[in-house]
Amino acid sequence: MKAMVIMNPTSGKEQAGTYKENIVEQLSSTYEVIVKETQKEHDATLFAREACDEKYEVVVLVGGDGTVHEGIEGIAEQAHRPIVGVVPLGTVNDFARALRLPLEPEEAIAYLGKQTKAVDIGKVNEQYFVNLLAVGSLPDAVGDVSIEQKTALGAFAYFFEGAKAAIANETYTLTLQYDDQQEEMEAMLFLVALTDSVASFRNIATDAEVDDGLLHCYVIKAGSLLDTTRVMTTLFSGDFSDDTSVHYFTTNCVNIASSEPYALNVDGDMMGQLPARIEVLKQHIHVFHGQV
Ligand SMILES: Nc1ncnc2c1ncn2[C@@H]1O[C@H](COP(=O)(O)OP(=O)(O)OP(=O)(O)O)[C@@H](O)[C@H]1O
Numbered sequence: 001m002k003a004m005v006i007m008n009p010t011s012g013k014e015q016a017g018t019y020k021e022n023i024v025e026q027l028s029s030t031y032e033v034i035v036k037e038t039q040k041e042h043d044a045t046l047f048a049r050e051a052c053d054e055k056y057e058v059v060v061l062v063g064g065d066g067t068v069h070e071g072i073e074g075i076a077e078q079a080h081r082p083i084v085g086v087v088p089l090g091t092v093n094d095f096a097r098a099l100r101l102p103l104e105p106e107e108a109i110a111y112l113g114k115q116t117k118a119v120d121i122g123k124v125n126e127q128y129f130v131n132l133l134a135v136g137s138l139p140d141a142v143g144d145v146s147i148e149q150k151t152a153l154g155a156f157a158y159f160f161e162g163a164k165a166a167i168a169n170e171t172y173t174l175t176l177q178y179d180d181q182q183e184e185m186e187a188m189l190f191l192v193a194l195t196d197s198v199a200s201f202r203n204i205a206t207d208a209e210v211d212d213g214l215l216h217c218y219v220i221k222a223g224s225l226l227d228t229t230r231v232m233t234t235l236f237s238g239d240f241s242d243d244t245s246v247h248y249f250t251t252n253c254v255n256i257a258s259s260e261p262y263a264l265n266v267d268g269d270m271m272g273q274l275p276a277r278i279e280v281l282k283q284h285i286h287v288f289h290g291q292v
Contacts, residue, residue: 001058003031004051004082006071008038008063012089012105016062019087019105023060026112031058038067048074056082060112064090068130069267075285076121076128085112085288092268094131098195098210100290111288118283119210122194124276127266133192133278134265135174135256172262174219178254185247189220190256192278213282217254219247253279 005023007016024033036047044061048071051059059082061071068086075081087105088096099119101108122129174187193216196208208216221244257275264272 001031002051002054002056003027003033003058003060004047004056005033005035005060005062006038006044006047006067007035008044008067008089011063011067016089019062019089019109022106022109023062023087023112026109027058027060030113038063038070042070044070045074048072049078051075051082052078052080055080058083058085058113060085060087062087062089064088065092065094065131065268066090068095069128069269072121072130072285073128076123076281081285083116083286083288087112094195094268096290098131099287102290108290111290113288115289116286117211117289118286120194120213121281121284122192122215122278123281124264124266124278125272127271129194129267131193131195131267132265133267133276135190135258135262135274135276173259175257176217176219176254177256178217178249178251185219185221187219187221189218191218191220192216192254193218194280211283213252213280214250215252215254215278215280217249217251221245221247252282253277 005020005027007020009016020035024035027033036043038044038047044063044067048059048061052075059071059075061068061084067090071084075084086096086099086101087108088101088103089105093103096103096108099117101111119130122133124133172187174185174190176183176185193208195210208214255275255277261273263270264274264276266272
């Protein structure tokens with residue numbers, strides 16, 4: 001049986017190489033292991049696709065959410081899909097959090113080759129996502145977060161920038177189609193979460209399970225500045241149940257359009273623009289899972 005380890009040498013303050021030996025040791029009793037280092041953008045996608053073509057049993061993605069996203073892109077549409085392992089070396093590591101893996105790389109390595117679980121992935125137009133898709137002020141702001149900010153502030157950088165943009169109160173008209181319904185609304189932010197870990201905050205999308213086959217959709221409606229501030233507080237607290245400014249629904253497919261070609265933020269990076277068809281591929285990828 002074969003395992004391919006795909007490492008991004010630039011992630012984790014360039015410490016990825018120091019974990020190489022332990023990863024190989026963890027897997028080598030069961031698998032013949034090869035290690036590939038990415039040199040540039042999209043290498044992880046190409047390597048992961050090669051692993052599918054050559055019928056590898058396992059692909060281990062060593063890096064941040066960007067590396068996980070690229071690796072999953074390479075696997076998602078293939079007939080043979082290896083089991084995916086994750087060694088988290090990013091700032092946020094939302095996917096590793098959702099899989100209940102320890103964020104300490106050495107500890108996460110111990111889960112490679114152990115218990116597996118089939119998890120959902122999302123498809124947006126012709127791309128895939130494992131965690132979060134967003135349209136609105138927050139995603140623009142997330143795209144603006146610099147590497148230095150991420151390192152200094154960690155996950156909080158996203159919400160800090162997001163809150164500033166939201167308070168500027170930028171809104172737009174969205175048309176949503178799902179489950180035979182069509183809705184039009186003024187929105188500040190549209191979020192689709194697949195897991196309960198969004199920019200590292202576990203109390204957003206608390207109902208989302210990695211294998212529930214559902215897109216957890218949040219429309220943060222336009223309102224006054226006061227409303228906006230309150231909504232941001234609600235977002236931080238994670239309890240939307242009594243908030244009329246937040247429209248929450250679940251579905252397995254939603255079409256979203258807007259009068260303006262708003263940009264999409266997919267798993268933390270700006271990719272493509274509206275209109276978009278978003279669907280969930282239920283329990284599509286097997287992963288090595290952490291503690292339940
Ligand atoms: N050798 C390389 N040199 C420069 N960039 C690379 C290299 N290999 C991969 N990349 C790019 O690094 C990015 C992914 O970085 P990483 O895995 O650290 O995720 P991240 O999302 O930036 O993590 P986080 O934001 O949580 O710190 C991808 O855009 C990928 O194309």
